[in-house]
Amino acid sequence: MLLDELVTTSEAVAATRSRLAKVDALAGLLARLEPDEIATAVGFLVGKPRQGRVGVGWRGLSSAMGEPADAATLTIADVDAMLDRLAAASGAGSAGERTRELREITQRATAREQGYLRGMLLGEVRTGALEGVLTDAIARAADRPGDVVRRAAMLSGDLGETARVALTGSAEELGAIGLVVGRPVLPMLAATAPTAAAALEATGEASVEYKLDGARIQVHRTGDDVRVFTRNLADITHRVPEVVEVVRGLPVHDVILDGETLSLDEDGAPRPFQETMSRFGADAAREALLRPWFFDVLHADGRDLLDEPLATRRTELERIAGEHRIPGEVTSDPEVAERVSRDALAAGHEGVVVKAIGSPYAAGRRGSSWIKVKPVHTYDLVVLACEWGSGRRTGWLSNLHLGALDPAGEFGEPGGFVMVGKTFKGLTDELLRWQTERFPQIEVRRTAHAVWVEPVTVVEIAIDGVQRSSRYPGGIALRFARVKRYRDDKPAAEADTIQTLRGLLRD
Template sequence: MNETPFNRLLELCTALRGTTRRKEKTRLIAEFLRELSPEEIAPAVLLIVGSIFPEYDERTLDVGFETVKRALRGGRLRTLIEEPLTILGVHRLLTEIAEAKGAGSRRRKERLLEALFSRASRGEVELLIHIIFGEMRIGVNEGVMLEAISEASGVDLELLRRALMLTGDLGEVARIANLEGEKGIRAVKPRMFHPLKPMLASMAEDVKEALEEHGGLTAFEYKFDGARIQIHRHGDDIRIFSRRLSDVTESLPDIVELIEAVIKSRDVILEGEVVAIGRNGRPLPFQDLMRRFRRVHDVETMVRRIPLRLHLFDILYLDGRLLIDEPYRERWRLLESICPGELLAKRIITDDAEEAEAFLREAMEEGHEGLMAKRLDGPYTPGRRGKLWLKIKPAETLDVVIIAAEWGHGRRRGWLSNYHLAVRDDGGFSMVGKTFKGLTDEEFEWMTRRLLELKIGETPTTVYVKPEIVVEVAFNEIQRSPHYRSGFALRFARIKRIRLDKGPEEADTLERLRELYERQFRYKARLTN
């Protein structure tokens, strides 16, 4: 088989960068996919969106800015002209880099990068660096790619979206669509121990809006200040996955034991939230909970120091039957049938705003974030945000991504502590402000170490990073601003918590920011010329 040159991918990305029209991007990618062999489709699709592995795959390159710089110097020292790079060859080498572990792995990764760069043209080197740091800047997100796969294969877009929900693997969906068409895509089933993407919720201003949106009778559940988990059980094997689809089983042995002891089914996928609990029985701060998730050593000590409480709120699979198309009320009935009541999320079903308001106050008084409103006839839509589920939080916040950080002054000297905040915007990120407020000294230290690992460039005062870390910020107001490409700025932004459980793809969007900006004028006057 003649492998497709990597230069063809460079040509495609150059063309994609040169247009802002979504339909044109879709057409260009579809034409490119039709040229590829079946073996090349999955790797190419992942590389175009700035990934190397599927979302559920925990392998990472684990190479930093300095390693790439050294490899670039080493690669330029070579004089031997080697065979040109191919798409499959690049993917194989990047996989080898990710799988280099143990003693000497750092040097081995560097040598593999040198080998890669030495065979690349200047343009290919630039593209490789974008791929390595996951920063493609070509305006192609998952949605655009699915549209291109649909155009290339002739498979209905909604069927492709569903297949992606069930597999979490964009490359595999593209491969099946190309090889097997609609029949193959319809046959896609979830696999045990391959987590489904979590269903996402939109914001509601208050319980009245939720009741109106859902047409009356609605289920209201406590919204916990915890970490969402997905629990897979098949026979004696139990594995737990985080919101970001990472396997966190080893960090949560107490939850594994609980599931073994009390869940009746041995073939099930459950969803819930774990909350860290203090000695007084009230929720601990989210940062304390995250210490449990980061811990891989001395887990038993942390289990004793930071006990967890499990609240289950959904069931996605039971005894060979996929349940995501079942309505919420039926899924809850099945959940009740296999789970003791004390593990179920606290909830009421009502069409009365006053009753829902009282339930919200109760949730807040118990130390939780607010309420979730869930439409009774709603299916479970993995990975998609809609209004079937609505979040009601009295304090408005945004989930934003850190794209750069400045070195601090005074007592913050030595820490990267003034953070550049951005929202998602058409396949990229647009800045909406800066903040140095809200973190503890311990968190500043951790953030500095992590941001340096994510470094992709720097000036004497600022480190630019791969957009990976999500933080939840509170703010006083959203203002119009000519200083940022987004056109908006957060006034008095302050970090409430570091959202290690969320990836950048879950950050709020510029569209969401505009909605919040406009909402302000329900209560304020607007200056007119």
């Protein structure tokens, strides 16, 4: 298929706010693809080519951009092959090699195709073809039940491969996609509530568990073979040998565990999040050791537990994880929930997560079955731009433009980000130096006063609340926002939503 067909469909999707129209357009495109183009095209549509980031930035792409072609001749396969070559380029001379590859491919692209390639390479694709919409389109094009396609995508962690099976395989093959020990699945996510009592009111009887200030991990074990994945499904087994050692000692042969890992001080209290992330992201050994804590089990010795109630999974987890199970209590009493919350805070943790005792494990979804509770309002937002500082901060990028996720497209493109405020408070000199170095590397445009960046950087922001505002498209502005930390462990797609923030408004 010509790349032009995909670009045309993407433009049509971006031009409409109707979800049904988006699904129709995408389903029509999917139905015309050759089998070996399906996974690649799906990756292009959601701005996530299978090669990942290929070392191309705004400056390099701008300097390599050739004059556009008059006619569309570039195919999806041509672009996929080019990305393979870019990803493989390394070592001395790789920058020049990338420039040559980019110039060759962009000179074969029309002006519209050049714009699409620029957006895809820089992570700016905003067609509204997000995974939820595209999943529905796959189901439509393949004439398969939507819930079956969604489950397959969640359990495989690969929407492109799910599309290929749905469109070219049998219903049995699609339905057979399930948990595989060693293949990571999307983690279950939590909503938020102001207090443990309020969360318990929403869930009913629940397991009220400590919320650790650590890094999310998913651990797979078959015999002595252990693999550890991040919440982004990246394999970091080689970085966490102490976690691997703990898991090998558990009384189980095959298992998939969900949990957190964090670094402890000499007294057994949690170290600051930055220290955990520094150790978590290191290829070399560090002095600080990581301890794993597990709060769920998805599979144990040949038995899938995803659809079992949390009560059943807790019993199995206690048998397997023992002292490595996250502390918590099952209760329907708000006073008990608040006591556990106070105990968690006193132990140096963030708060609690309240989990409905009868809930299944909803991989890849954020629902009301899990509700996190922190003592202050903190939200994970995305950096959209950064202004140059003044006075003592002259020469540094300082004031952050903050965006909340808009998954339904209520205030813009589905899956885009809605600006909700700015802040320069809480930024240490170390963070100022870091963002001044980092943000030009992901720059998409700039003015004399600010640098606009790819919306990929998640930052945890503490606020006193929100207020109504006509200044921003979401109708709200943050009150007394300040930076707590950058969240290198969290993708932008898991940022807090504009709907969650609007929920703080008083009637």
